Amino acid sequence: MANILHINSSPRGERSRSRRLAQEFITTWKALHPDDIITYRDLRESPVPHVTEEWIAADFTPPSALTTELADTLKFSDELVDEFLAAERCVFSVPMYNFSIPSNFKAYIDYIVRIGRTFAIKDGQFEGLAGGRKVLFITARGVEYGAGSPYFGWDCQEPALRRAFEFIGVKDIQFIHANGLDLGDDRQKQGINEAQAEIERLVATW
Numbered sequence: 001m002a003n004i005l006h007i008n009s010s011p012r013g014e015r016s017r018s019r020r021l022a023q024e025f026i027t028t029w030k031a032l033h034p035d036d037i038i039t040y041r042d043l044r045e046s047p048v049p050h051v052t053e054e055w056i057a058a059d060f061t062p063p064s065a066l067t068t069e070l071a072d073t074l075k076f077s078d079e080l081v082d083e084f085l086a087a088e089r090c091v092f093s094v095p096m097y098n099f100s101i102p103s104n105f106k107a108y109i110d111y112i113v114r115i116g117r118t119f120a121i122k123d124g125q126f127e128g129l130a131g132g133r134k135v136l137f138i139t140a141r142g143v144e145y146g147a148g149s150p151y152f153g154w155d156c157q158e159p160a161l162r163r164a165f166e167f168i169g170v171k172d173i174q175f176i177h178a179n180g181l182d183l184g185d186d187r188q189k190q191g192i193n194e195a196q197a198e199i200e201r202l203v204a205t206w
């Protein structure tokens with residue numbers, strides 16, 4: 001039995017392709033692993049605030065020196081970190097926005113990359129504390145990024161996500177990209193079919 005954290009970040013509901021693909025993964029996974037516990041969070045329904053000066057001050061205050069007020073500032077962030085660390089596997093669905101990630105998922109990352117909780121500084125080096133879990137990103141993109149595309153090399157989404165989670169120690173990071181979804185019906189169908197084939201492959205081996 002494993003704890004699976006499933007987070008959707010698209011601001012869109014029914015129309016969201018990343019949300020739909022992640023649901024397909026989770027539904028198939030649950031059929032194969034009925035005892036697993038799925039914890040679901042929707043950043044559209046419960047957004048994560050941007051960090052503030054007070055939040056940063058609280059984050060860098062040693063826990064023993066936190067005032068009640070500063071501790072309160074970190075409460076939601078603590079909740080998100082606890083939830084993340086309780087999961088052996090995470091399925092995050094993330095649209096591509098302006099070649100990177102939507103600000104709500106960035107705010108989520110800022111809230112879980114926490115000194116003393118998910119990373120530490122040891123002998124002048126950063127050390128990730130959140131290893132030992134698997135993270136899968138299911139993304140949706142309007143255009144495509146392969147060789148030959150005018151946008152080849154423009155993908156800052158996968159590197160941004162990969163680096164943030166590698167920084168906190170996650171080694172097993174996988175991506176399923178649905179590309180070309182805003183390039184007309186045929187390309188959209190192809191992008192969805194390719195992502196669904198990847199889902200089918202990964203859900204059996206993850």
Ligand SMILES: Cc1cc2nc3c(=O)[nH]c(=O)nc-3n(C[C@H](O)[C@H](O)[C@H](O)COP(=O)(O)O)c2cc1C
Binds near residue numbers: 012097142144181
């Ligand atoms: C604000 C905004 C910015 C976008 N920027 C990009 C982009 O830089 N590259 C891209 O390939 N698609 C871009 N798109 C298209 C979305 O990635 C695509 O429609 C995707 O399906 C959205 O995810 P969702 O269907 O889960 O909501 C953008 C869409 C929006 C609304």
